[in-house]
Amino acid sequence: MPQAIVVGAGLVGLSTAWHLQEKNYDVTVFDRAGVAAGSSWGNAGWLAPGKTIPLSNAGLWAIGPKELFSRHSALHMPLRLDPKLWNFLARFMAHANNGAWDRTMARLTPIDQVALDAFDEMVDGGVENATNARDFIVGFENESAASSFLSKVEGARRHGQEIPLEKLDDPQAACAQLSDAVGAAYRMGGQRFIEPGPFTEAVAEAVEKRGGTVRTGVSVTSVTSSGKPVVELGTGEQITTDKVVIASGAWLPELARDLGVRTVVQAGRGYSFSVPTEKPANDCIYLPTQRLAMTPYQGRLRIAGTMEFRHPDEPFDNERINSMLEQARTLMTGIDLNDRKDEWVGSRPVTPDGLPLVGETKVRDVYVAGGHGMWGIVLGPATGRYLAKLIDTGEVDDIIKPFDPLR
DSSP states (O other): OOEEEEEOOSHHHHHHHHHHHHTTOEEEEEESSOTTTTTTSSSOOEEOGGGOOOSOOGGGGGSOHHHHTOTTSSEEOOOSOOHHHHHHHHHHHHTOSHHHHHHHHHHHHHHHHHHHHHHHHHHHTTOOOOOEEEEEEEEESSGGGGHHHHHHHHHHHHTTOOOOEEEOSOHHHHOTTBOTTOOEEEEEEEEEEOOHHHHHHHHHHHHHHTTOEEEESOOEEEEEESSSEEEEETTSOEEEOSEEEEOOGGGTHHHHGGGTOOSOOEEEEEEEEEEOBSSOOOSEEEETTTTEEEEEETTEEEEEEEEEESOTTSOOOHHHHHHHHHHHHHHBOSBOTTSOEEEEEEEEEEOTTSOOEEEEOSSTTEEEEEOOGGGHHHHHHHHHHHHHHHHHHOOOOTTTGGGOTTO
């Protein structure tokens, strides 16, 4: 039986491990912290192909430097002398135009279209968790504020996405958590959500039940080759294997750069917390202007948001939570923002061109799977499916060809 090592126990890495088992690989997964310890645990858990669109867009040019460097801005970057961060920002903004947006959207659409089917495949194959079909309620202060969102929906439709969208006559009747300050709202159908931590843990359990090994608290310090890939652990142990997949999220460059993966991967940190609601929160709620995404979570409402370009290991910043609270107070009602639990920060791996890095490195039999930005959850199972196909057969499926990590 061929052996494979996967570095990273987030949903992308574990999905790849699960699919490699489908192809009769003996798989070991290493993670320096734990299952879902990176960006997989506390995000909104949206399985929303209709929202899986490029982050960089022409509208970003309307954000002035003062807002970008403000600690209260939804899109934030610290004002500091950091050449790597400035290099990323320059490359990221170079894609903030309509032509680049369309090119990226065209390349994302094929994997968007199979994303939900890939979840169903894993659930039907023994992952003991479920996806939840829900409407997404998208709210704005007024109709004019919805124009940017609607143009992005039309852009995704133009590239082949099916996105049911209905304008709501009475936003507050449709969603009890929207305050009277929300003057316009839409219902987006055809999407789902999960509780990302429990779902990722269920994939890890499925991998172990089928004979795989998940080792946490163990760091991988290097991946080299001596005819076969060699993985060195923080303990000094060296393991020779047949295949290696690096799926370590925002930390991917630490191992992948020496393997020829030169695309910048920047941590885009998101924050979340959960609050109780007076009335049950049944649907997902999205406030695009404020960049707040909300999901029913264990009888409460999880509120997630912000995109903070920092180092992935920097400390939790309470000011980011305070900024989210200020945004939520205006447009939300019937929630107790003082009774917060599950406060969290996670680092999404963002690439300048908005495309993931999925494929073989310059070192034979060593692969990467990452750089999904905000879409690692929704695209994780599909990424694992097509990367496992490449590893097993040598065939690069058309769906992941645009994600060449050596581009």
